[in-house]
Amino acid sequence: MVKGKIFAGWRFWFRLITYSLLALGTVDYFWVHPAQITQNDLSPIPSQIEDLVHRLRVHVDYLASPNLMGRKAGTPGNKLAERYLLEQFKKLRLSTPAPENRRTQEVSPAIGNNVFSALTPIHPKRKWLVLAAHFDHLGEEKGAVFLGADDNASSVAILLETARLLQRPPSLNQYNVLVVGFNSEEPPHIRTPWMGSNQFIMRIGETGLARSQIKMAVVMDLMGGVHWKPLQNSVFAIGAEKTPRLENVLGKIQTPGLEVRPLGIHMVESVPGMHPTPFSDYDAFRNHKIPFLFLSSGRTRHYHRSSDTSEKLHYARMARSAIWLAKLIRAVDALPTPLEFFPERENYLRDLQTLYPIIQKAAQWKGKIPQTSWVSLYKFNRDKKRLEQLNAQVSSNISLTNKDGRDLSLASIRLQCLLGNMGPCFLLPSP
Ligand SMILES: [Zn+2]
Numbered sequence: 001m002v003k004g005k006i007f008a009g010w011r012f013w014f015r016l017i018t019y020s021l022l023a024l025g026t027v028d029y030f031w032v033h034p035a036q037i038t039q040n041d042l043s044p045i046p047s048q049i050e051d052l053v054h055r056l057r058v059h060v061d062y063l064a065s066p067n068l069m070g071r072k073a074g075t076p077g078n079k080l081a082e083r084y085l086l087e088q089f090k091k092l093r094l095s096t097p098a099p100e101n102r103r104t105q106e107v108s109p110a111i112g113n114n115v116f117s118a119l120t121p122i123h124p125k126r127k128w129l130v131l132a133a134h135f136d137h138l139g140e141e142k143g144a145v146f147l148g149a150d151d152n153a154s155s156v157a158i159l160l161e162t163a164r165l166l167q168r169p170p171s172l173n174q175y176n177v178l179v180v181g182f183n184s185e186e187p188p189h190i191r192t193p194w195m196g197s198n199q200f201i202m203r204i205g206e207t208g209l210a211r212s213q214i215k216m217a218v219v220m221d222l223m224g225g226v227h228w229k230p231l232q233n234s235v236f237a238i239g240a241e242k243t244p245r246l247e248n249v250l251g252k253i254q255t256p257g258l259e260v261r262p263l264g265i266h267m268v269e270s271v272p273g274m275h276p277t278p279f280s281d282y283d284a285f286r287n288h289k290i291p292f293l294f295l296s297s298g299r300t301r302h303y304h305r306s307s308d309t310s311e312k313l314h315y316a317r318m319a320r321s322a323i324w325l326a327k328l329i330r331a332v333d334a335l336p337t338p339l340e341f342f343p344e345r346e347n348y349l350r351d352l353q354t355l356y357p358i359i360q361k362a363a364q365w366k367g368k369i370p371q372t373s374w375v376s377l378y379k380f381n382r383d384k385k386r387l388e389q390l391n392a393q394v395s396s397n398i399s400l401t402n403k404d405g406r407d408l409s410l411a412s413i414r415l416q417c418l419l420g421n422m423g424p425c426f427l428l429p430s431p
Contacts, residue, residue, distance in 0.1 A: 045315070045316045046257075046316075049316060049319040049320065049323075052161060052319040052322065052323075053315045053316055053318075053319045055157075055160075055161055055164075056157040056158065056161055056315050056318050056319060056322070057157075057310070057315050059088075059153065059156065059157035059160055059161075060149055060153045060154060060157050060224070060310045060313060060315075061310050062084060063081055063084065063135070063148075063149075063153035063156060063157070064147040064148055064149035064153045064308075064309065064310045065147070065310075066145060066147065067080070068080050068081055068147075069139055069140055069145055070137045070138050070139035070140060070145050070146045070147055070148055071135060071136050071137045071139065071148060072136065072137065072138060072139025072140070072186070073107075073111045073112055073136045073183055073184040073186070073189060073196075074110050074111050074112055075139055077139065078112050078135075078136055078139075078183065079112060081135045081136070081156075081181075082104070082112060082113055082115055082135070082181070082183070085115045085135060085156070085160075085181045086103055086104070086115055088160050089103060089115070089117035089163075089179070092117075092160070092163055092164055092167055093120060093167065094117035094118060094119060094120060094163060094167070094179060095117065095118050095119075095120040095121070095122055096116070096117050096118060096208070097118050097122050097176070097178070097207065097208035097209060098116075098206065098207050098208040099208060102206070102207075103115055103116060103117050104116075105199070105200060105203065105206050105207060107183050107184055107194065107196050107199045108194060108199075111183055111184045111189070111194060111196075112136075112183050112184075113183060114180060114181065114182050114183050114196045114197075114199065114200050115135075115180070115181040116178055116179065116180040116181070116207055117178075117179055118176055118177060118178050118179065119163065119166055119167055119171075119172070119176065119177040119179070120167070121171075122176050123176060126174060126175055126176045127174070127175055127176070127213050127214070127215045127338065128175060128176050128177070128178055128209055128213050128214050128215065129175045129176070129177045129178070129214075129215060129216050129217075129218070129329060129332065129333075130177075130178045130180060130214055130216070130217040130218070130285070131159055131162060131163070131177060131178070131179050131180070131217075131218050131325070131329070132159070132179075132180040132181070132182055132197070132217060132218070132219050132220070132281060133152055133155035133156050133158070133159045133180075133181065133182070133219065133220045133221065133223075133281075134152050134155075134156075134181070134182040134183070134184075134185030134186070134196060134197070134221065134280070134281055135152065135153075135156050135181040135182070135183065136152075136182075136183050136184055136185060136186055136196070137151060137152065137153075137186055138186055138187075138304060144306040145306060146304065146305070146306055146308065147306070147308060147309055147310070148308055149224065149308050149309050149310040149312065149313055150222050150223075150224045150225040150300065150302060150303070150308050150312070150313060151186075151221070151222055151303065151304065151308060152185070152220075152221055152222065152223075153224075153310070154222065154223040154224030154225070154313055154318060155220035155221055155222070155223045155224075155295075156181060157224075157318065158220060158223050158318055158321055158322045158325065159179060159181070159220065160179075161319075161322040162322045162325045162326050162329075163177075163179045165322060165323065165326035166326050166329060166330075172329070172330070172333040173333055173334070174333050174334075174335075175215065175332075175333050177329065178207065178209065180200065182195075182196035182197045182200065182281050183196035184196045185197065185221075185280065185281055191277075191278060191283075195281070195284070196281070197219075197281035197283070197284035197285075198284045200284065201284040201285065201287075201288055211288055211290075214285070214290050215290070215291065215338045215339055216243075216246070216290070216291045216292065216293070216332060216339055217282065217285040217290055217291070217292045217293075218292070218293045218295060218325065218328070218329075219280060219281045219282040219285070219292060219293070219294050219295070220294075220295045220296065221279070221280040221281070221294070221295075221296050222296045222297060222298060222299060222300075222303070223235065223295065223296065223297055223318060223321060224297065224312075224313030224314055224315070224317075224318050225297055225298070225299070225300035225302065225303075225308075225312070225313065225314070226297075226300065226312070226313075226314045226317075227298070227299075227300035227301060227369070227419045227420070228369050228370070228419060229367070230358065230361045230367070231297070231298070231358070231419075232314060232317070233257060233258060233259050233317055233320075234258075234259045234260075234261050234297065235258065235259070235260055235261070235295055235296070235297050235317070235321055235324075236260075236261050236262075236263050236268075236295070236296055236297065236298060237250055237260050237261065237262045237263070237293060237294075237295055238262075238263045238264070238265055238267070238268060238282075238293070238294040238295070238296065239264075239265040239282060239286070239292050239293055239294045240262055240293055241262075241264045241265070241345055241346055241347040241350065242265070242286075242291065242292075242341055242342055242343060242345050243291040243292075243293075243339050243340065243341055243342070244340075244342070244345070245335065245339055245340070246291055246293060246332070246339050247262065247347065247350070249328065249331045249332060249335070250262055250293075250328070252331065253324060253327050253328050253331055254324075255320045255321075255323050255324040255327065256320075257316070257317075257320050258317060258320035258321060258323075258324055260324060261354045262347075262350055262354055263350075263351060263354050263355075263412070264346055264347060264348070264350070264351045264405075264409075265282075265286075265294065266346065266405065266409050267351055267355070267408065267409050267412040267413075268412070268413075268416065270406070270409040270410075270413065271413055272410065272413065272428060272429055280294060280296070282294040286343070289341045289343060290341065291339040291340070291341045293328075295321070295325070297314075297317070298416060298419055298420070299416060299419060299420030299422070300419065300420060300421075301371075301419075301420065301421035303420050303421075303422075346402075346405055348400035348401075348404055348405045348408060349394060349399075349400060351405070351408045351409075351412075352387060352390050352391065352394065352400065352408060355387065355408060355411060355412055355415075356384075356387045356388075356391065358415060359380060359383050359384050359387055359411055359415065360384060362380050362415060362418070363377065363380035363381045363383070363384040365377060368380075369415075369418045369419060371418065371421060372418055373425075373426050375426035376414065376418060376425050376426045379414060379426070379428070379430045380411075380414065382430045382431070383407075383410070383411035383414065383430065383431065386407050386411070386430075386431045387408070387411065390404055390407070390408070406431075407431035410428070410429065410430065410431050411431070413428060414428050
């Protein structure tokens with residue numbers, strides 16, 4: 001009697017443990033503990049960019065310091081970040097197009113301000129290019145402080161240093177450039193009218209510009225993180241497919257040591273089971289049919305965690321990104337006519353060319369994205385086969401359809417899910 005009970009007990013535990021282990025094997029996310037997170041090996045910094053690297057680091061160290069307590073909209077730390085940006089604008093001898101020498105735009109009294117300034121000299125008759133990044137972050141939650149080094153002190157630092165590079169001669173020939181720090185991009189304001197970028201566009205007159213004068217916006221978010229060696233020198237240039245000539249310019253600009261990978265905006269927004277979800281301040285410009293480019297090195301496992309701290313960023317890549325962006329602005333300035341925006345345009349072929357080599361690597365057991373479960377690895381292999389079918393289709397001159405585009409975005413979302421350690425990625429469907 002007693003023996004039987006023990007036996008039943010063993011069987012119960014044996015089954016429970018076996019099934020649990022099997023279930024855990026499918027989970028991508030479960031095993032990661034922030035303490036296990038280590039920095040990838042970063043190559044040494046070449047002497048030509050040492051100064052730039054140093055300046056970027058100073059910006060990030062200040063903005064992501066415990067002093068600013070995570071820069072949450074409406075907090076004293078957010079105000080300190082605003083002040084830092086204004087001081088830097090003045091140090092860079094940037095000017096302002098707004099009446100009464102204003103460089104701030106109040107989003108709301110509870111939230112605080114957007115800040116802006118322009119490259120000098122401002123030519124009153126010229127059209128405008130906008131360079132922007134949000135400077136707010138999450139602040140303090142449940143006793144943890146989220147310092148937000150990658151999100152988004154990294155981009156603010158690049159914004160300031162790109163402005164410095166562009167202030168140097170030769171000056172631009174066709175455009176003025178407005179440099180903007182947005183407030184309130186983070187929850188609870190994201191995708192609401194109270195997002196700093198939405199207020200900026202809605203009340204653009206306060207900056208001294210008219211909406212119709214803005215001919216392109218470059219928005220940066222998450223520009224310093226490293227998650228996986230094959231992408232450690234990469235930045236994604238997203239959304240240029242809506243502006244063919246911008247796409248063309250992108251292909252021509254190079255900075256040694258930096259890989260700029262173009263990607264369609266649908267490749268980051270088409271989260272299965274949700275409406276296309278805008279992820280940053282570029283949305284405000286797109287909604288007004290302004291050509292835009294969204295630059296990001298993507299989410300890492302530190303995304304919206306207290307482990308997003310300044311010593312983890314890839315400053316050499318950030319320096320190269322600033323150099324690259326200054327070149328891009330000069331190249332756009334040299335175009336004979338303004339850029340045009342085609343909201344429905346896609347470039348699935350370009351998406352495929354960017355995605356295939358990355359998926360190929362993610363689908364190999366050796367060198368896979370850390371924490372990829374066997375289910376996700378299996379699904380990556382199915383994605384890879386699907387992408388190979390699309391490659392074959394392209395080789396036989398059959399153009400890619402919207403259905404093919406959806407399959408591409410599924411593979412892309414799986415990739416981002418695993419890179420960002422966003423939870424049960426193994427649940428994402430396959431093409
Ligand atoms: Zn952000």
